[in-house]
Amino acid sequence: MAAHMTVPTDAQLIKAQADLQRHSLTYLTSMALRCAIELGIPTAIHRLGGTASSPDLMAALSLPPPKEPFLGRVLRLLAKSDALACTDAGIYSLTPLSYILVDGVLIDGEARQIAFPLAVTSRSHMESGLGLADWFKNDRALPVPSPFEHVHAAAPFDESMTLLDHETDKLFYEALAAHDHMGIGTVVRECRGLFNGLESLTDCCGGDGTTARAIVKAFPHIKCNVLDLPQVIEKVPSDGVVNYVAGDLFHTVPPAQAVMLKD
Numbered sequence: 001m002a003a004h005m006t007v008p009t010d011a012q013l014i015k016a017q018a019d020l021q022r023h024s025l026t027y028l029t030s031m032a033l034r035c036a037i038e039l040g041i042p043t044a045i046h047r048l049g050g051t052a053s054s055p056d057l058m059a060a061l062s063l064p065p066p067k068e069p070f071l072g073r074v075l076r077l078l079a080k081s082d083a084l085a086c087t088d089a090g091i092y093s094l095t096p097l098s099y100i101l102v103d104g105v106l107i108d109g110e111a112r113q114i115a116f117p118l119a120v121t122s123r124s125h126m127e128s129g130l131g132l133a134d135w136f137k138n139d140r141a142l143p144v145p146s147p148f149e150h151v152h153a154a155a156p157f158d159e160s161m162t163l164l165d166h167e168t169d170k171l172f173y174e175a176l177a178a179h180d181h182m183g184i185g186t187v188v189r190e191c192r193g194l195f196n197g198l199e200s201l202t203d204c205c206g207g208d209g210t211t212a213r214a215i216v217k218a219f220p221h222i223k224c225n226v227l228d229l230p231q232v233i234e235k236v237p238s239d240g241v242v243n244y245v246a247g248d249l250f251h252t253v254p255p256a257q258a259v260m261l262k263d
């Protein structure tokens with residue numbers, strides 16, 4: 001017997017259709033951000049003195065005039081998602097989000113933040129998302145490959161990725177470094193108490209040691225281990241600042257007073 005289904009009210013159906021469109025088109029927010037980075041919109045606003053209209057940006061970016069209405073739409077979407085601020089008169093300015101996307105802005109002097117949005121909106125990343133249902137249906141023995149591996153027969157941060165697409169592989173590493181660095185400067189400035197009395201620390205899944213090096217820079221007496229998978233650690237030149245350990249956190253974690261898992 002067919003299961004009973006409650007038919008939504010008219011008001012619920014109208015909302016459901018609006019929600020369906022909203023969910024279906026949400027990816028355009030990421031695409032608009034990628035477009036802004038590729039066109040250099042945050043940098044152009046900065047160079048124009050911190051504020052710019054759509055025509056100002058058309059001229060600064062040398063875009064073909066027929067595209068102006070479309071640039072307006074992208075700018076409005078960016079403003080809606082807090083990537084830009086906008087006055088009622090259509091004058092755009094930077095928000096903290098777009099500030100960190102301006103050319104030459106390095107958070108705490110290190111990471112270029114554009115790498116993260118560019119990596120997660122890259123063709124290979126998007127393709128792995130498009131293959132998700134297919135991945136679920138695919139019956140493979142353990143260890144189950146990630147959706148990315150399923151689609152590309154290569155894994156990020158693995159040699160297979162270098163062979164698949166060298167440029168995207170480089171971008172993924174840059175994104176990882178940006179991700180690793182994100183927030184740690186603020187943590188060591190604003191949460192110094194966390195590190196009181198600490199003599200040793202293991203950063204689990206610490207990547208290339210960016211986070212651990214920032215901690216040692218702020219608290220030079222702390223002995224830091226960085227644990228990550230062998231294929232990651234073998235690419236990191238030893239620096240004498242932190243102790244790099246190749247391994248798997250599910251097997252062994254280098255002993256220390258505290259263990260950090262930051263994601």
Ligand SMILES: C[S@@+](CC[C@H](N)C(=O)[O-])C[C@H]1O[C@@H](n2cnc3c(N)ncnc32)[C@H](O)[C@@H]1O
Nearest residue numbers: 179180205206207228229232247248249262263
């Ligand atoms: C999101 S990234 C790095 C996160 C980083 N701690 C941060 O602060 O941004 C995750 C890291 O975990 C590492 N990883 C994944 N599985 C691991 C495992 N079983 N043992 C150790 N490291 C692992 C990856 O190689 C990668 O460098």
